[in-house]
Amino acid sequence: MSDEQQFTISTFYNFVNEKRLMAAKCSACGNVILPPKPMCTQCLSTDLNWIELECSGKLVSYTVIHVAPEQFQSLAPYIVGIVEFKNGLRLPGMINDVHFEDVKIGMDLKLCFGTSTSSQWPSWSRYFFRPV
Amino acid sequence: MSDEQQFTISTFYNFVNEKRLMAAKCSACGNVILPPKPMCTQCLSTDLNWIELECSGKLVSYTVIHVAPEQFQSLAPYIVGIVEFKNGLRLPGMINDVHFEDVKIGMDLKLCFGTSTSSQWPSWSRYFFRPV
Amino acid sequence: MAGKPLVSIVSAGLSKFGRREGTMCRELFAEATKESFDRCSNLDPIKDIEALFVGHMGESYEHQGHTGPTLADWTGLLPKPAIRIESACASSGSALRTGIMAILSGLHKIVMVGGVEKMTHRTTAEVTEYLAMASDMPFEQWNGITFPGLYALMATAHMNKYGTTEEQMAQVAIKNHHNGTLNPKAHMQKEITLEKAMNSKVVAWPLKLYDCSLITDGASCLILTRPNIAKKYTDTPVDIIGSGQASDTIGLYERETLTSLKAAKIAGQNAYNMAGLKPKDVNVAEVHDCFTIAELLAYEDLGFCSSGEGGKMIQQGTTELGGKLPVNTSGGLKSKGHPVGATGTAQAYEIYLQLTNQAQNRQVEGATIGLTHNVGGSGATASVHIYRRN
Amino acid sequence: MAGKPLVSIVSAGLSKFGRREGTMCRELFAEATKESFDRCSNLDPIKDIEALFVGHMGESYEHQGHTGPTLADWTGLLPKPAIRIESACASSGSALRTGIMAILSGLHKIVMVGGVEKMTHRTTAEVTEYLAMASDMPFEQWNGITFPGLYALMATAHMNKYGTTEEQMAQVAIKNHHNGTLNPKAHMQKEITLEKAMNSKVVAWPLKLYDCSLITDGASCLILTRPNIAKKYTDTPVDIIGSGQASDTIGLYERETLTSLKAAKIAGQNAYNMAGLKPKDVNVAEVHDCFTIAELLAYEDLGFCSSGEGGKMIQQGTTELGGKLPVNTSGGLKSKGHPVGATGTAQAYEIYLQLTNQAQNRQVEGATIGLTHNVGGSGATASVHIYRRN
Numbered sequence A, B: 001m002s003d004e005q006q007f008t009i010s011t012f013y014n015f016v017n018e019k020r021l022m023a024a025k026c027s028a029c030g031n032v033i034l035p036p037k038p039m040c041t042q043c044l045s046t047d048l049n050w051i052e053l054e055c056s057g058k059l060v061s062y063t064v065i066h067v068a069p070e071q072f073q074s075l076a077p078y079i080v081g082i083v084e085f086k087n088g089l090r091l092p093g094m095i096n097d098v099h100f101e102d103v104k105i106g107m108d109l110k111l112c113f114g115t116s117t118s119s120q121w122p123s124w125s126r127y128f129f130r131p132v
Numbered sequence C, D: 001m002a003g004k005p006l007v008s009i010v011s012a013g014l015s016k017f018g019r020r021e022g023t024m025c026r027e028l029f030a031e032a033t034k035e036s037f038d039r040c041s042n043l044d045p046i047k048d049i050e051a052l053f054v055g056h057m058g059e060s061y062e063h064q065g066h067t068g069p070t071l072a073d074w075t076g077l078l079p080k081p082a083i084r085i086e087s088a089c090a091s092s093g094s095a096l097r098t099g100i101m102a103i104l105s106g107l108h109k110i111v112m113v114g115g116v117e118k119m120t121h122r123t124t125a126e127v128t129e130y131l132a133m134a135s136d137m138p139f140e141q142w143n144g145i146t147f148p149g150l151y152a153l154m155a156t157a158h159m160n161k162y163g164t165t166e167e168q169m170a171q172v173a174i175k176n177h178h179n180g181t182l183n184p185k186a187h188m189q190k191e192i193t194l195e196k197a198m199n200s201k202v203v204a205w206p207l208k209l210y211d212c213s214l215i216t217d218g219a220s221c222l223i224l225t226r227p228n229i230a231k232k233y234t235d236t237p238v239d240i241i242g243s244g245q246a247s248d249t250i251g252l253y254e255r256e257t258l259t260s261l262k263a264a265k266i267a268g269q270n271a272y273n274m275a276g277l278k279p280k281d282v283n284v285a286e287v288h289d290c291f292t293i294a295e296l297l298a299y300e301d302l303g304f305c306s307s308g309e310g311g312k313m314i315q316q317g318t319t320e321l322g323g324k325l326p327v328n329t330s331g332g333l334k335s336k337g338h339p340v341g342a343t344g345t346a347q348a349y350e351i352y353l354q355l356t357n358q359a360q361n362r363q364v365e366g367a368t369i370g371l372t373h374n375v376g377g378s379g380a381t382a383s384v385h386i387y388r389r390n
């Protein structure tokens, strides 16, 4: 089984590394699944396909993290939020290149692609959000 | 409540730091408890006292650790064993200053006191065993 | 048969909550069990207690897993089956539910349920990291979202949708700190002012230090048995008449709404249905105020008020001692403290005290129905229990 | 009423065991559940399964706790109660017992039990450290004693007391590697020789590499229901007729003997008593061979042979395929692999296959009674179950 056929979080991040935002779509019931899961949680089918999503979305909620875990302490304070794409699919992430005062629920944001940061597990690539 | 009145593992190691091997003794039923516990597990009394044990004991079983956790890798291979003191009380620990070939079940060993090794939790002192 | 007792609580114990330097989980748990044994002189714990179910959230704090036998070892309960239950901050709520099933199953006649956590020996950064393990690793942790951060996302959404204010959240802290001064076992024993709360350091905006529960060491336990034999062990058993538990997505971002915990709503509804009661029947409740916003969500999710009215409810004083429905008389997670694994059964301990008239100067007069609401993570687990004075 | 079925297994699933690169626990568990759903077409999992109890040992591997809801989330089981059970390497044996209680309690009609662990993405040093968390931190871990080290202490004592040899231990590995070649889901698919086993690298003397079970990724699950409705879901349910569980001291050094696991003896005796059976009635068994010495101890503790006779029993071939009592037909932890949290219900999966004639070229002909023996840590938990072909 090639990696791309595995509907895993690891494959999702492999796509992120290729600068693509991908979700799983169930061929049986049409459910679009993000994060991807190996089995449709609506109809339990494993007949899935990858589909590419547009990177534009709207901010659902946000916060500013002041007390951070060690790994992120050098970035604090930083803004994180939950962003809704088309079809109501959502992902959380950091919101960069914006002042806290300018962040508003409902604002347009775009998912952007960072780079792989670690040779240790998990060596996933990063994504983040930025105002349009 | 002073530390010495707490029948805890921490207090046990405070005594180790003072080069004393101490156990809890239940005033209600006479049970001697090592490692110390705040409640007698035989009669559930919390009326306990500290008693000092002699450091001499006999080897019950042993092994040589070749694959060690990171923290101990620089010491590997090292010998560890379980030692029985009077009253059948037992503790495990490293056996130093002996060749593997000379280690025998039933041999006489003596508990010796090392030093405190860490400023991080837990900053307990070390003990180890050595042939008499 | 709504309202039929599932099990009876015949005793309960709680360690002192606080910074318990020089202790380990096993020693704190022994302290709690000792109280429960002393309260119940007709019980022979070593002979009578047949199993232990214990909530414990994090093996990282003490680098120690396999908590079930460790605690049985330190409390005289060997060789009885002893199982650790982990549902993040709802670990001992889940342990309680498991203990109820153990009794109802007929396999055991008397069981102990409880929970424990030792946290204060770790740095704030370490605790922040260990708590984050209860959230979704590949999307939430990976993006630097902390536990306060998740509740902050709910708070921002609630403020935006319903006009809830930071002052209203602070009122939760003020109430619970007041209650904590009446509870000698609470971690904090001091009143706070609105000014102090509002000016405290930001942890994850809009949540400030005084919106967050305390990092605390502590343990709690209950002894459960079949209702028909409970009077053999105590004159004042407390019956559990409703148990509801539900799960939700591990990731907060996967959920339809951020302004309500669906798992808590379902768990609450299931518990009410089992008990044959409605929210208005509850006289005293302990709810999961890990953050002040969480207590407001609890009011709404449990039907104590309508959606979006949580802020108004705290302002009206309904949930204060002396109000119509006192909530978190113990001081709650906010002031009593939140040793995560211990919290669920510590809530039950407070309700046990209230329903047996042992809550001293925080006693809710005439309380006959109590409720506990224990939430794990950002709401992926919720466990609700309803109690009745026997 | 000895021998009365407690619950019936109506389906079971197992992921491929092995190095499952690029997967997480939740994905492996989905793979196992998918098989169990496909096997049971009369079941509507989303509607019918009412709760999930899942064994998972270590939150450190994936920096992920709160495993219950995470797995429910990935398998369509939300919003059902989903609870993680941790008893070290006996986590899913404990989960199975908890699921049995859930059915017997009357609170749930159909539940899923299972277990999962993802380990191979970590270094050997990391895995060594995470596994050690199941042993006593302040005396065993603190003194550098690893998990293999604890079983090595038992092996040395057993050799000293009974004359058990390293060759006899190697025979366990040879048998289980052979069985593994017959199991397409086993991690290892290769025979080993005595020479190869004896010359493998020392891990903790006298235990060498081939005395140790494999670091493996995998997941397992069972679907349980009330015996009186089992036939609605499958023509070939397997009944569980005995469940025994016991605990012992967390520290190996605290125990009276090192040559037997008291918890396993008690758990076995309780399971036999419940089932109304004796050791000689068992036709096929999966025992906890985390290390080769552990399989020999299991023979003795379960009454398959007398104390000290384990070495002789393996030499006589009694427990080989074709012998009188085949043990670890799946390949055992040694060759099938040991994703710690998954092991208990993976053992039950093999017995389910055997008692429903689905074990293909490792089928034990005419097997009607099966047994599983799941041990946590160095023996602080033991969970024994007895199964009967319906």
Ligand SMILES: [Zn+2]
Residues within 6 Å of the ligand: A026, A027, A028, A029, A030, A031, A040, A041, A042, A043, A044, A045
């Ligand atoms: Zn579908």
Ligand SMILES: [Zn+2]
Residues within 6 Å of the ligand: B026, B027, B028, B029, B030, B031, B040, B041, B042, B043, B044, B045
């Ligand atoms: Zn005593």
